[in-house]
Amino acid sequence: MSALTQQTLPAITPKLRLAVFKFASCDGCQLSLLDCEDELVTIASAVEIAYFLEATSKVELGPYDIALVEGSITTPHDARRIQDVRRQSKLLVTIGACATSGGIQALRNWADHGDFLRCVYARPDYIETLATSTAIADHVPVDFELRGCPINRYQLVEVLQSLAAGRRPQTATYSVCLDCKRRGTVCVTVAQGIPCLGPITQSGCGAICPSYDRGCYGCFGPAAQPNCNSLSDHLIKTGTASAALVPLLRNYNAAAPAFRAESDRLERAEASIASEIDRVKDAH
Amino acid sequence: MKEIRTIKVDALSRVEGEGGLHVRLQGDTVEEVRLSIYEPPRFFEAFLQGRPLTEVPDIVARICGICPVAYQMSCVHALERALEITIRPEVRRLRRLLYCGEWIESHGLHIHLLHAPDFFGCNSGLELVERCRDEFQRGLRIKKHGNELLEMLGGRAIHPVNVAVGGFYRAPRRVDVERLIPDFEWGLEAAVEMTRWVAEFDFPNFERDYEMVSLSHPDEYPMNEGRIVSTSGLSIDVNEYEEHFEERQVEHSTALHSVRKEDGSCYFVGPLARVNLNFDRLSPRARQVADEIGFSVPCLNPFKTIIARGLEVVHAYEEALDILRTYRPFSPSRTELRLKAGEGCAATEAPRGLIYHRFAVNDDGKVTFAKIVPPTSQNQGQIEDDLREWISAILNEKEEQMALDCERLIRCYDPCISCSTHFLKLTVDRNAAIAPPGRP
Numbered sequence: 001m002s003a004l005t006q007q008t009l010p011a012i013t014p015k016l017r018l019a020v021f022k023f024a025s026c027d028g029c030q031l032s033l034l035d036c037e038d039e040l041v042t043i044a045s046a047v048e049i050a051y052f053l054e055a056t057s058k059v060e061l062g063p064y065d066i067a068l069v070e071g072s073i074t075t076p077h078d079a080r081r082i083q084d085v086r087r088q089s090k091l092l093v094t095i096g097a098c099a100t101s102g103g104i105q106a107l108r109n110w111a112d113h114g115d116f117l118r119c120v121y122a123r124p125d126y127i128e129t130l131a132t133s134t135a136i137a138d139h140v141p142v143d144f145e146l147r148g149c150p151i152n153r154y155q156l157v158e159v160l161q162s163l164a165a166g167r168r169p170q171t172a173t174y175s176v177c178l179d180c181k182r183r184g185t186v187c188v189t190v191a192q193g194i195p196c197l198g199p200i201t202q203s204g205c206g207a208i209c210p211s212y213d214r215g216c217y218g219c220f221g222p223a224a225q226p227n228c229n230s231l232s233d234h235l236i237k238t239g240t241a242s243a244a245l246v247p248l249l250r251n252y253n254a255a256a257p258a259f260r261a262e263s264d265r266l267e268r269a270e271a272s273i274a275s276e277i278d279r280v281k282d283a284h
Numbered sequence: 285m286k287e288i289r290t291i292k293v294d295a296l297s298r299v300e301g302e303g304g305l306h307v308r309l310q311g312d313t314v315e316e317v318r319l320s321i322y323e324p325p326r327f328f329e330a331f332l333q334g335r336p337l338t339e340v341p342d343i344v345a346r347i348c349g350i351c352p353v354a355y356q357m358s359c360v361h362a363l364e365r366a367l368e369i370t371i372r373p374e375v376r377r378l379r380r381l382l383y384c385g386e387w388i389e390s391h392g393l394h395i396h397l398l399h400a401p402d403f404f405g406c407n408s409g410l411e412l413v414e415r416c417r418d419e420f421q422r423g424l425r426i427k428k429h430g431n432e433l434l435e436m437l438g439g440r441a442i443h444p445v446n447v448a449v450g451g452f453y454r455a456p457r458r459v460d461v462e463r464l465i466p467d468f469e470w471g472l473e474a475a476v477e478m479t480r481w482v483a484e485f486d487f488p489n490f491e492r493d494y495e496m497v498s499l500s501h502p503d504e505y506p507m508n509e510g511r512i513v514s515t516s517g518l519s520i521d522v523n524e525y526e527e528h529f530e531e532r533q534v535e536h537s538t539a540l541h542s543v544r545k546e547d548g549s550c551y552f553v554g555p556l557a558r559v560n561l562n563f564d565r566l567s568p569r570a571r572q573v574a575d576e577i578g579f580s581v582p583c584l585n586p587f588k589t590i591i592a593r594g595l596e597v598v599h600a601y602e603e604a605l606d607i608l609r610t611y612r613p614f615s616p617s618r619t620e621l622r623l624k625a626g627e628g629c630a631a632t633e634a635p636r637g638l639i640y641h642r643f644a645v646n647d648d649g650k651v652t653f654a655k656i657v658p659p660t661s662q663n664q665g666q667i668e669d670d671l672r673e674w675i676s677a678i679l680n681e682k683e684e685q686m687a688l689d690c691e692r693l694i695r696c697y698d699p700c701i702s703c704s705t706h707f708l709k710l711t712v713d714r715n716a717a718i719a720p721p722g723r724p
Binding site: 022023024025026027028029030031032034035037038040041044049053054055056057058059074075077078103104105107108111129133149150205208209211212213214217219244247251252 | 295296297298299300301302322323324325326327330331335336339342343346347348349350352393397401407408409410411413421424425427428431439440441442443445446448452453454691700
């Protein structure tokens with residue numbers, strides 16, 4: 001090509017180089033990218049998939065423009081690997097409950113890790129894991145967090161489009177309650193007395209559970225400024241056992257600070273009531 | 285001294301989850317094959333203990349984002365046996381419908397995005413678009429139908445919310461069910477075309493004398509119930525599973541390996557096992573397509589599993605259509621639970637093969653014991669055994685090509701590593717003045 005033609009051609013914006021990394025997880029959130037059946041070919045033409053083991057055998061080295069990180073940190077090796085991912089990535093976006101709060105596997109944070117290992121593996125000494133499951137942000141700075149167990153694929157498309165356009169992605173931080181009102185779903189807590197985490201859980205799923213006659217179980221983690229205490233009080237007053245609220249708060253976002261604090265508070269309250277009962281029994 | 289070579293694949297691609305392969309050769313002898321699964325363990329069996337049994341379908345879904353329905357279906361049947369409750373026939377039919385959705389979605393994904401690229405020398409489904417745009421787009425539409433069915437009945441495709449012990453939280457509305465019919469009518473024909481397409485692929489000449497294992501039911505193609513049967517004549521009740529199959533821990537893997545208890549031998553589960561053992565119960569259209577493309581059983585070539593997946597997609601569409609067309613809403617949508625202490629097990633057919641669950645519960649409705657055996661941990665030993673023979677056939681290739689060919693064979697099994705860890709990385713070691721693996 002002559003020097004002249006080069007000058008007259010408009011500058012071509014290079015495609016963003018996208019990498020997808022997996023840590024401890026179920027693969028569901030990265031699958032959400034492949035589940036964008038209608039958008040998949042368009043996305044692939046807008047970004048260059050440089051590293052995505054589940055989808056392609058082509059492996060390109062970093063640096064990457066956007067790294068999507070799925071999963072939580074549960075092994076010493078992964079704690080080192082996330083540092084390397086961060087160094088190679090301009091923007092690091094965590095996707096899903098595992099990456100943003102430690103996931104269901106963070107239940108080990110409340111248990112004796114050795115017991116867990118012995119429960120699943122006959123030779124625990126072959127297995128190298130950490131005693132905790134932690135969010136990516138506990139290890140490296142994160143540029144954007146996309147919540148959900150699993151993430152909402154339309155939110156993922158919004159994130160990729162926004163970042164490609166150089167603007168901050170917009171995802172709602174209000175609670176699931178607003179989505180129920182929009183859908184016209186009758187409140188399952190008010191009408192049926194079903195315990196529901198909707199008031200303290202971030203929007204994003206589309207308020208699916210109440211539309212199937214069950215309470216929200218918190219897949220998208222705590223909404224902005226959640227009043228967990230007040231919700232627990234209401235549910236306990238209307239007949240839910242406080243002991244039943246602990247597992248409800250302690251599932252896919254168990255280690256998200258607001259949910260963790262509330263489940264711990266309820267558990268402490270239970271324990272102090274139990275010890276009070278024991279004391280009274282002993283006195284008699 | 286004979287030349288020692290190693291073949292390594294550090295991170296297998298186009299499989300679900302993380303694993304590698306390590307092969308060590310001395311001259312022309314395959315000294316060792318290790319399918320190493322380094323996916324970090326997540327301890328589901330441990331933290332299920334003490335949880336309310338009603339939460340189990342939601343929790344076990346999280347073992348795998350690709351086949352959450354398989355986990356949900358297996359656990360609800362096991363828990364219903366523990367509680368000794370029976371489910372309504374309508375629930376049974378809808379559970380089959382939900383499984384049809386997952387088979388269509390998961391097989392659609394594997395055929396087009398993970399496996400077909402191997403037959404065209406492509407790195408990914410997205411590269412395949414350049415070669416076979418129409419076939420690929422058709423595949424995405426098929427996959428989408430699976431997801432739409434899961435969304436209608438389950439609330440969402442990944443980790444559905446509507447599955448409950450005893451039934452469903454809410455029976456779907458007839459209008460929502462019937463809305464899917466036109467797409468599924470188109471999809472059935474598309475699935476037939478897809479199966480004709482994959483049947484023309486160039487398959488390596490590789491057959492083995494497998495023991496194939498699957499569920500089998502006298503009246504239907506197996507999904508949610510049946511006896512466990514094998515091509516070696518095994519026929520047992522699901523309750524007897526643990527007397528005949530056993531999980532063993534191996535040093536190079538965070539997944540447990542399942543073997544036949546009698547002799548420690550490996551076995552083969554998945555679509556090809558199901559088709560071989562239940563060919564006459566495939567839907568009429570699936571059998572017609574099989575005849576037309578000259579597919580007959582027994583088929584012992586693992587590379588042809590892609591055809592078995594195609595036939596199962598045809599079957600799933602045909603069966604789903606039948607259920608969609610005849611659906612009537614019903615109430616209550618689930619059998620009421622009467623809590624009591626008990627134990628129950630169940631096996632169902634995940635897209636990747638037989639999956640087994642056993643739970644014990646106490647009087648408070650809390651789980652006291654959980655055992656989960658996913659398909660990939662059952663296939664893992666068989667994959668290693670296949671690789672030993674496959675590598676002997678490709679010894680003259682360069683290491684790089686050998687590694688690629690090994691990955692191709694592994695992909696036939698559609699291993700789901702996330703599942704098995706409770707999966708997969710390839711290292712080939714041809715330089716073994718080396719201590720035994722794992723003990724450097």
